Amino acid sequence: MIYRRTHQVVKRLAARRSAILAAARDAAAEGGMAAVQIAPVASRANVAAGTVYRYFPSKSDLISELIADVSRDELAAIRRAADAAPGPSSALAAAVTTVAVHVLSHRKLAWGILAEPVDVDVNASRLASRREIAGEIELRIGAAVRAGHLPAQDTALAACALLGALHEALVGPLAPDNLDDPAKLRDAVQTVTLLALRAVGVMDARARGLVVQAVLPAKILVGA
């Protein structure tokens, strides 16, 4: 008598799985990674604590997958924005703006994904995701360099620095707390993008133009 999962069951299992992940994401968005605890997450997902362990071997695995998930979304958004730009410099500006906007739209979540403390095994996953995003930025910087728009430079280090600047200025603990006003938000994104572009060597005047072009299409309507 062989037990075989029916379509419906498979779907239900998948749904539960994503429900748990979604619950974890919500928890992280509200209270950072520290708030991603098995019991609360299970409760959010309308599941018992033990059930979580039928879908994820451990809390670390759950968080790793959460990070991978969020990063995948972000990476896709960056690529989309950059690929839609008319040239390498615009692409870089678009990529940077996208990161800024994304990070601002869920500051707590971003903080948790980027910087909050986790176990060693989670760090591996986090690192990989981060590398991908940094790699994408690096690519765009490299393209701009090859196009002669930027001076030659260590693109990897530059990419790290850019991301660091964005994160610290926008979601770090010193980030201005008055970013609820959409206008201020827009200003912050513009300012930081400008800084980032100048950092890699875009001339001030040209950078200002790129920023304006990049910010226009980006949706800066962000929920808490």
Added chain:
Amino acid sequence: MIYRRTHQVVKRLAARRSAILAAARDAAAEGGMAAVQIAPVASRANVAAGTVYRYFPSKSDLISELIADVSRDELAAIRRAADAAPGPSSALAAAVTTVAVHVLSHRKLAWGILAEPVDVDVNASRLASRREIAGEIELRIGAAVRAGHLPAQDTALAACALLGALHEALVGPLAPDNLDDPAKLRDAVQTVTLLALRAVGVMDARARGLVVQAVLPAKILVGA
């Protein structure tokens, strides 16, 4: 019969206090904030666990003071370097270089102080220290702006971004791991300083000059 602390006793108590703080600092330098646990720290300081509580009301207080301590040192170093510079732009370059070098000399410690997870009450202290350092950088940026060397800008946001860039590029998880070689180290400091200066609007050519001047006096002999 009134007990009055003798000089010797006062000194011994003070010595113990600093021994505990030093032990905490060492622990943090080795394994990050997570390694700052009462039992190990007490053991390092040649003291029983309970004794720690005669000097610090709680672990949070201990860590808060540790953070304040380290930050005070760093702030002093920044001021010293900047004040010794001949002009506002040089001062900014010197300040940035100093941060870079300091952060590199104890990466784990810096990471713990800057980004590792801690209780809410500790965060307040950490925030204050960080604000001071960011404030100092902000001052230097402001001075350079007033001197006409930089375009007008949001100095607070710029300061945050600069620090974020430095930290991420030098001690963040994506930081190159080959920084044991002093030459590479020097390169990294130069590169990042250059990025930082350009970010706030120093022209590329001029920035390169400032970097060289700033890096020369900075000791880039750093232990693990």
Added chain:
DNA sequence: AGCGATCCTGAATTGGTGTTCAGTTCTTTC
């Protein structure tokens, strides 16, 4: 329906770390 396989539950277990405190040792004072 009936039976075994799978899945779910949630209370109990586990592990690790901050904190306490009764007992001990050292210090001051007379």
Added chain:
DNA sequence: GAAAGAACTGAACACCAATTCAGGATCGCT
């Protein structure tokens, strides 16, 4: 030198959250 006060010790306690697991519920097959 002895009494009283302070400081120190370290094992015991408390707390919190991850993880487990025996029992109950559900599902797939005949």
